[in-house]
Amino acid sequence: MWRRAATAAAAASGALSRRSWRLAQCRAFSSAAAGKAASVSSAVNSMLLRSLKEHYLEVSKMTPPPKVNPPSPFxxxxxxxxxxxxxxxxxxxxxxxxxxxxxxxxxxxxxxxxxxxxxxxxxxxxxxxxxxxxxxxxxxxxxxxxxxxxxxxxxxxxxxxxxxxxxxxxxxxxxxxxxxxxxxxxxxxxxxxxxxxxxxxxxxxxxxxxxxxxxxxxxxxxxxxxxxxxxxxxxxxxxxxxx
CATH class of the missing domain: 3.10.280.10 (Mitochondrial glycoprotein)
Structure with missing residues (x-):
């Protein structure tokens, strides 16, 4: 009787350990996927910001036309x-x-x-x-x-x-x-x-x-x-x- 109880306890403990390992593995995978997505998003944002800055600087350097006054009496x-x-x-x-x-x-x-x-x-x-x-x-x-x-x-x-x-x-x-x-x-x-x-x-x-x-x-x-x-x-x- 004690042997059967010990065997059942060992089996339950093993199942619990396997379940815990699978949960830990899923969490690690989710964390890695989230980290990869964040890295890709950061790279896209950086590339977009560089492009926006380049265009901003290009527009900033544009020479405005000479000042023109409206014809009188406007x-x-x-x-x-x-x-x-x-x-x-x-x-x-x-x-x-x-x-x-x-x-x-x-x-x-x-x-x-x-x-x-x-x-x-x-x-x-x-x-x-x-x-x-x-x-x-x-x-x-x-x-x-x-x-x-x-x-x-x-x-x-x-x-x-x-x-x-x-x-x-x-x-x-x-x-x-x-x-x-x-x-x-x-x-x-x-x-x-x-x-x-x-x-x-x-x-x-x-x-x-x-x-x-x-x-x-x-x-x-x-x-x-x-x-x-x-x-x-x-x-x-x-x-x-x-x-």
């Missing part, structure tokens, strides 16, 4: 370089004229225009959103124009709700009017004369092109810095639980 809206609001403003009689600007590549889908074919349309064509506001009206007269170094063309004319001071031009909420090219030639000529009388012409191009260059440069610098900071930020250590 003035630059304070803080416009860091937001998507109006860039230039002026008053004309009782009207407030605001100008927003974007690049051709921002308007059209499919990436940067002319990237592979040598076409410089993305640089030499800008889109202007011209908003004409009158204090007694709830709507503004909105012109979408294409601006070139030597010309300005109107794409559309519509009535739109007044945009808030800190925001971009809001979209039309009512009938947007006929296609501009389908308007009578006399009406088109008169609309061109209307905005030209308010100083909307090709003379705006040098300033707005330089302004967009500075804005793009700042955005790139900010982008590389923010992405790099996010990647390099260490995970907070978990506090050990007290038993």
């Amino acid at each position: 003035t630059v809206v304070k803080g416009s370089i860091d937001n998507d609001g109006p860039v230039l403003t002026r008053t004309y009689n009782d009207e407030e004229i605001s100008i927003y600007v974007t690049r051709l590549a921002t308007i059209l889908p499919g990436g940067v225009v002319g990237e592979d074919d040598g076409n410089d349309d993305d640089i030499n064509q800008l889109f202007l959103h011209v908003s004409v506001l009158k204090p007694q009206h709830n709507d503004s007269l909105h012109f979408l124009c294409g601006l070139y170094p030597d010309a300005l063309g109107i794409h559309s004319v519509s009535m739109r709700p007044k945009a808030e001071a800190s925001g971009f031009v809001v979209g039309p909420s009512k009938y947007n009017g006929p296609v501009f090219e389908e308007l009578d030639q006399k009406v088109r000529d008169a609309l061109h004369g209307y905005i030209e009388e308010r100083g909307i012409n090709e003379n705006l191009f040098p300033f707005l092109q330089a302004w967009l260059y500075v804005k793009d440069h700042r955005n790139l610098i900010r982008y590389f810095k923010s992405v790099g900071s996010f990647i390099s930020e260490e995970k907070p250590r978990k506090e050990s639980s007290q038993s």
